[in-house]
Amino acid sequence: MADAAPQRITDIGPPDFQQFLPPVVKANYGKWKYHEIVEPGVMVHVAESGDELYTIRAGSPRLLAIDTIRFYADLADKYCDGHLRFTSRHNVEFLTTKKENVAKIRAEIEANGNPVGGMGRSITSIVHTQGWVHCHSAATDASGVVKAVMDEVIDYFKEEKLPAKCRIALACCLNMCGAVHCSDIAILGIHRKPPRIDHKNLDKICEIPNLSASCPTAAIRPATVEGMPSVEVIEEQCMYCANCFTVCPAMPIADPENDGVSIWVGGKVSNARSEPQFSKLAIPFIPNNPPRWPEVTEAIVKIIEVWAANARPYERMGEWIERVGWPRFFKLTGIPFEKEHIDDFKHAGLSFKRSAHLTHEA
Amino acid sequence: MPKEYKTPKLDELEKGPWPSFVKEIKLAAKKSEMSNDLLGQLEQSYNEKLGHWKHGGIVGVMGYGGGVIGRYSDLPDKYPSVSHFHTIRVNQPSGWFYTSDALRTICDIWEKHGSGLTNMHGSTGDMVFLGTTTDHLEPVFKDLTEAGWDLGGSGSDMRTPSCCVGPGRCEWACYDTLQRCYDITMRYQDELHRPAFPYKWKFKFAGCPNDCVASIARADISVIGTWKDDIRVDADQVKTYADEGLDIFNDVVLNCPAKCMRYDGEKKEISIDNKDCRRCMHCINVMPKALRPGVEQGATILIGAKAPIVEGALLSSVLIPFLDIDDEEEFEAFCDLIEEMQDVWCEEGKNRERVGEFIQRVGMGNFLEAVGVEPIPEMVAYPRDNPYVFYEDFYEDEDE
Ligand code: SF4
Ligand code: SF4
Ligand code: SF4
Ligand code: SF4
Numbered sequence: 001m002a003d004a005a006p007q008r009i010t011d012i013g014p015p016d017f018q019q020f021l022p023p024v025v026k027a028n029y030g031k032w033k034y035h036e037i038v039e040p041g042v043m044v045h046v047a048e049s050g051d052e053l054y055t056i057r058a059g060s061p062r063l064l065a066i067d068t069i070r071f072y073a074d075l076a077d078k079y080c081d082g083h084l085r086f087t088s089r090h091n092v093e094f095l096t097t098k099k100e101n102v103a104k105i106r107a108e109i110e111a112n113g114n115p116v117g118g119m120g121r122s123i124t125s126i127v128h129t130q131g132w133v134h135c136h137s138a139a140t141d142a143s144g145v146v147k148a149v150m151d152e153v154i155d156y157f158k159e160e161k162l163p164a165k166c167r168i169a170l171a172c173c174l175n176m177c178g179a180v181h182c183s184d185i186a187i188l189g190i191h192r193k194p195p196r197i198d199h200k201n202l203d204k205i206c207e208i209p210n211l212s213a214s215c216p217t218a219a220i221r222p223a224t225v226e227g228m229p230s231v232e233v234i235e236e237q238c239m240y241c242a243n244c245f246t247v248c249p250a251m252p253i254a255d256p257e258n259d260g261v262s263i264w265v266g267g268k269v270s271n272a273r274s275e276p277q278f279s280k281l282a283i284p285f286i287p288n289n290p291p292r293w294p295e296v297t298e299a300i301v302k303i304i305e306v307w308a309a310n311a312r313p314y315e316r317m318g319e320w321i322e323r324v325g326w327p328r329f330f331k332l333t334g335i336p337f338e339k340e341h342i343d344d345f346k347h348a349g350l351s352f353k354r355s356a357h358l359t360h361e362a
Numbered sequence: 363m364p365k366e367y368k369t370p371k372l373d374e375l376e377k378g379p380w381p382s383f384v385k386e387i388k389l390a391a392k393k394s395e396m397s398n399d400l401l402g403q404l405e406q407s408y409n410e411k412l413g414h415w416k417h418g419g420i421v422g423v424m425g426y427g428g429g430v431i432g433r434y435s436d437l438p439d440k441y442p443s444v445s446h447f448h449t450i451r452v453n454q455p456s457g458w459f460y461t462s463d464a465l466r467t468i469c470d471i472w473e474k475h476g477s478g479l480t481n482m483h484g485s486t487g488d489m490v491f492l493g494t495t496t497d498h499l500e501p502v503f504k505d506l507t508e509a510g511w512d513l514g515g516s517g518s519d520m521r522t523p524s525c526c527v528g529p530g531r532c533e534w535a536c537y538d539t540l541q542r543c544y545d546i547t548m549r550y551q552d553e554l555h556r557p558a559f560p561y562k563w564k565f566k567f568a569g570c571p572n573d574c575v576a577s578i579a580r581a582d583i584s585v586i587g588t589w590k591d592d593i594r595v596d597a598d599q600v601k602t603y604a605d606e607g608l609d610i611f612n613d614v615v616l617n618c619p620a621k622c623m624r625y626d627g628e629k630k631e632i633s634i635d636n637k638d639c640r641r642c643m644h645c646i647n648v649m650p651k652a653l654r655p656g657v658e659q660g661a662t663i664l665i666g667a668k669a670p671i672v673e674g675a676l677l678s679s680v681l682i683p684f685l686d687i688d689d690e691e692e693f694e695a696f697c698d699l700i701e702e703m704q705d706v707w708c709e710e711g712k713n714r715e716r717v718g719e720f721i722q723r724v725g726m727g728n729f730l731e732a733v734g735v736e737p738i739p740e741m742v743a744y745p746r747d748n749p750y751v752f753y754e755d756f757y758e759d760e761d762e
Contacts, residue, residue, distance in 0.1 A: 009507035010425055011551040017456035017540050020464060021530060030529035030538065034650045045531055053531065061381045063492070065389040065397075066469035066478045073462035073469075084465075086458040086482050088526065088575050095531075113381050129485060132407035133383075133400070134433060134449065134492055136415040141407070143383040144375055151378030176669035178485035182579035182677070210713065216672050243671050247714075249417040256411035269579050271571035271586075272644040273617050276578045276677055290408040291374040313613050314648070346674060 022083040024053050024097050040159050041116035042102055054096050056105045058114040059125050059150070059157060062090040063133065063143055071112060079105050089167075090125045091118050115158050121165055123156040123304070128170040129177045131189075137242055138172035139189030139259040140288050146170055148292045149187070152301050163311040163320075166304060167268070174241050184317040185300060186264035186279040191240040193258040194219075198250040199230040206248035214247040239345075260287040261296055265303060265329075266318030274319050280326075282333070284340035299335070306332045325359055367401050371408035390478040396493050397477045399443035403435060421448055421496050423503040427557040429513025430499060446495040447477070450502060451488035451514035453547065453554075456540040457527045458483065467509050475502035486564065487524030487575075488514035512551075518714075519557035523547050525567035526574040534646065535569030536587030536659035537688045543567045549697065553704075560711035560720075563704065570655065571643045577667070577678070582717050583700065584664040584678040585687065591656035592636040593645070599652035604630040614645050660686040663696070665703075666718025676718040679726075683740040699733065706732045725752075 021029070028047035035045040038054075045053045060068075072092055076084040079101040085093050092114070094105050106116050118124035126149065129135065131142030149168065156162055171180040172189035180186040202208075211231060212220045219237035223230055233244075244251045263286070267279030282303065286295045303317075310332065311320035321329045330337045343351045375384045387404070390397035403414050418432030431449040438445035452468070468489065472478060476494035484490040494502060506512065514522035523546050526532065528539030546565055547554070553563075566577030569587040577584035604610055610632065615623045622638035623645060625631070632652075634645075646653045663685055664678035686692045703717065706729070711720045721729045730737050739745075 008424070008504075010512075011555060012507060012510065012512050013548045013551055014453040014455050014512060014544070015464070015510045017459055017530075017544055020455055020459040020461050022459075025459075025530050030535065032529075032531065032533035034533055034654075036650070045533070055531070059381060060482065061383040061386055062481055062483075063383040063386050064480050064482050065386040066473055066480065067389050068386060069465055069469050069480065069482065073465045076462045082462040084460055084462070085527070086460075088458075088487075088524070090482065092482070113385075115379065115381075127485065132404055132413045132415075133387075134415065134447070136413065136417050136433070138413045144408070147375050147378070147380055147382060147384075150380035154379045171669075174670050176671075176675075178580075181669060181675045182576065213712075214672065214714070216674075241671060246671070254412055259411065267579075269573045269576040271573065271640075271642045272647055273619055273642060276573070278675060278677070288411045290411060291371040313609075314617055314644070 020083070022053075022081065022095050022097075024051055025095075027051065028053075037120050037160070040122070041119055042106070043119060044099075052097060052099070054099060054102050056094045056096075056102060056109070056116060057087065057091050057118050058094075058109045058116050059118060060086075060090055060092045060114055061143065061147070062125070062128065068112075075105065075108055078108075087125075089118070089127050115154060117158040119160070121160045121162045122158075123153050123162070123166045123168060125157075126150060126168045126170055126187075127178045127180070127183075129172050131172040135172065137175060137245060137254075139191050139242075139254065140172050140261050141290060142170055142172045142189075144291055145187060145261065145293050145296060148294075148297050149300055152297045153304065156304065162304075162308050164314050164316045166307075166317060168300070174243075175246070181264070181278050182267040182269045182276060183279050184265065184268065185303060186267065187296065187300075188262045188264060189259065190262050190285065191242055191253050191255065191259055192285065193240065193253070193255045194233050194235045194238040195242070195244055195251040195253040197225075197230060197233065198252070199225045199228055202231065202248065202250040203229045206250055211244060211248045211251070214243050216241060216243060220244055256288070260285050261293070262286070263296070263299055263303070266316075266321050268316050268318055273314070274316075274322070277318055279318075281341050282329075282335055284338060303333055303335075328359065365398065365402065367398070367405060369401055369405040372401065372405050387479065393473070394476075394478045395443040396447065397479055399435075399441040400447070400477065400479070400493065403437060403441045403444055406437070406440075415447075418448075421499065423499050423513070426513060426555045428516040428519045428555055431516055433493070444493065447493040448496065448499065450476070450491040450494065450499070451484060451486075451516055451522065452491060452506060453512050453514040453522050454483055454487055454489050454524070456525055456543045456547075457530050458487075459530065468511070471502060471505045471509065475505070485580075486514070486521050488522045513555065515554045515562070517557040518559045518561050519555070519563070520550050520553040520559070521562050521564045522554065523565035523567065524575055526569050528567070528569040532569055533650065534572065534587075534643070534655060536589055536655055537569065537585075537661050537686075539567040539569045539585075539587070542585070542687060542693070545693070546697075559704070559708060561714045561716050563717065571641055572647065578664060579667050579677060580669075581667055581678065582665065584667060585661045586664065587659065587661050588641045588684065589656035590658040590660070590684060593634055593639065593656060594654040595632060595634070596652050596654075597631065600632050600649070601630045603649050603652055608649070610649075614648050617644050617648075618642075619644070660684050660688070663687075666716070666721055668716045668718045672714065673719050673722065676716075676722070678718070680741050681735065683738070699735070702733045 169183040170187040223232040263283040264279035481490035525539035525543035528535040566581035663682040667678040
């Protein structure tokens with residue numbers, strides 16, 4: 001009988017979050033009064049009731065083995081009655097009402113190699129993607145670049161010594177899993193060579209009309225090549241976005257010598273002071289140089305240091321640049337301004353300087 | 363005995379003070395041949411500066427079209443254990459709150475069925491299980507659902523909604539992000555698991571304009587908490603901040619984008635012209651003990667953010683300036699509108715066209731008309747500055 005078979009469970013959705021909330025959160029839900037960062041990486045939230053909740057935030061590599069998750073779980077058992085959470089930027093947070101546990105949690109999580117920090121006027125963990133670890137369209141690795149950059153800027157994670165927060169994000173291709181395009185500093189993997197066309201297999205594995213339609217610049221045209229239905233790419237029209245490859249595996253675009261990263265600056269998502277804005281191009285291309293991408297880390301450290309030395313309190317990267325102007329940004333960072341910096345896609349003219357508001361030096 | 367790979371390049375990334383993903387892979391490789399072969403293949407990628415994954419094929423669990431992303435090595439002979447290395451997205455709980463027991467259950471399931479490697483979390487918000495074979499998909503799904511977990515979205519479906527910590531721990535949350543994220547996730551299980559849209563559709567819930575989940579940059583529907591009435595001011599705390607050395611005039615008042623704050627340095631008093639306040643959060647962020655959002659709270663609903671592919675990146679733009687989304691009736695109306703918009707988009711949208719791009723193509727005015735929303739000035743930064751206006755009706759001679 002069909003009904004004797006065990007019911008296959010589907011569409012139950014995630015567990016109700018209520019069952020995971022610490023008792024102090026349940027008791028003070030929606031009734032928090034204020035919070036304070038009491039030391040780098042540690043904050044206390046105080047409720048209307050007077051209850052206090054301490055949060056210890058630690059950096060984590062995002063790519064985690066289950067052994068490490070179990071370690072986090074054990075730590076939560078030891079000091080937090082089994083409660084912990086993760087942040088939207090891959091940090092792990094331990095939650096406790098016991099002030100005396102804060103130092104112990106810090107000691108144990110740091111001993112495991114997870115720095116405590118990432119709050120307030122700091123650099124927190126880098127939102128990033130899969131890269132060579134797990135994605136087919138990567139123009140660079142994700143975890144490796146992130147590790148190399150964080151090794152260099154970790155002091156800004158551990159201490160609050162910047163004018164404002166600085167959000168860094170990395171995406172290994174233009175698909176941009178993650179809010180890379182609105183970051184103080186965005187690291188974006190890019191290709192720089194048109195796709196190679198596998199004429200032999202293209203018609204077998206791809207739909208040609210879909211493929212032609214996938215190109216934002218209409219660079220792909222149906223064509224018959226050696227008697228086989230295929231496509232051709234008008235190379236001058238290609239800006240290497242790889243959307244065709246996403247639609248059709250017979251259009252591989254990755255190329256070791258031409259792939260690399262670009263650096264974008266000045267974006268934000270928060271509404272504080274200025275409106276949310278996109279990041280803008282700072283460095284068009286840096287070749288991949290694994291395992292540590294020294295040119296990338298050097299450029300990023302330089303940008304951060306210049307901003308930190310020149311911005312006013314609370315001024316995010318983009319707000320600082322907005323105030324002093326892009327010419328000053330390029331001058332102070334020493335980044336050469338090139339043809340690639342000037343937009344030539346749709347509505348490009350909107351980004352031209354359309355006034356005489358310029359600074360000059362006598 | 364599993365193969366032992368020499369990984370001099372990756373070993374470099376075990377050095378340095380930031381926690382190392384290579385250590386994590388090596389940790390997993392002790393127990394999993396998959397993770398071990400991943401190490402080998404990744405080292406090759408580092409040597410060649412080239413990824414070695416093929417396009418995903420269509421794999422999944424019975425009855426679902428989303429939640430699993432097929433992944434295959436293009437060097438299956440060399441690294442046989444990662445010849446299939448599929449990703450599973452597991453729908454995270456609202457606000458990423460866990461108990462240690464819940465996490466251990468997850469780990470045990472993943473130890474049994476896959477590489478033992480995860481992302482905590484993926485960019486959309488899911489827990490990500492990295493790497494398993496096709497024959498493990500049904501069993502892992504069975505174990506997950508029996509433990510109370512379910513898969514997230516992928517492909518052209520509703521993606522796993524996510525939200526900020528909200529009223530769970532943030533005094534600035536202007537609505538219940540955790541609850542509404544959960545409600546939407548539960549309400550749209552079918553849309554989440556069975557792709558039937560032109561492309562992906564994301565929801566993100568941020569409790570206030572600080573937007574800690576980057577909703578305005580990443581979500582097709584961005585729900586951002588805000589308030590209507592006056593910022594609450596605790597005058598004594600303002601004085602304390604001043605006494606403790608905060609430069610209220612320069613750091614708070616001069617940074618107010620609406621220029622709606624005054625500060626009397628002698629009396630150490632702040633006054634705010636609230637009708638001009640843009641609810642930007644700056645002053646509140648700087649003086650959390652002294653200033654708080656008003657009590658008449660709700661959310662601004664914005665639509666259409668996306669990354670560059672295909673036609674260029676977009677930020678979400680205002681659809682509903684203020685909605686009391688915690689109110690059940692208003693929430694129902696919100697869901698009705700969502701469904702109406704999805705209907706129009708499913709009907710008219712092109713393959714792989716996000717709703718933001720769809721709106722760009724057909725025009726916001728036409729879109730609003732199709733979904734029955736009145737145009738209002740809050741929706742634009744400024745009215746059009748070109749005269750290329752389309753009219754559907756005009757007077758013919760004989761009409762006069
Ligand atoms: S950004 Fe591109 S390459 Fe990186 S994980 Fe996403 S789709 Fe893959
Ligand atoms: S890479 Fe992008 S621009 Fe170039 S042909 Fe493919 S879709 Fe067109
Ligand atoms: S978005 Fe606002 S309410 Fe939500 S966690 Fe961030 S600051 Fe708090
Ligand atoms: S919230 Fe922003 S706009 Fe409103 S008073 Fe404060 S700083 Fe000014």
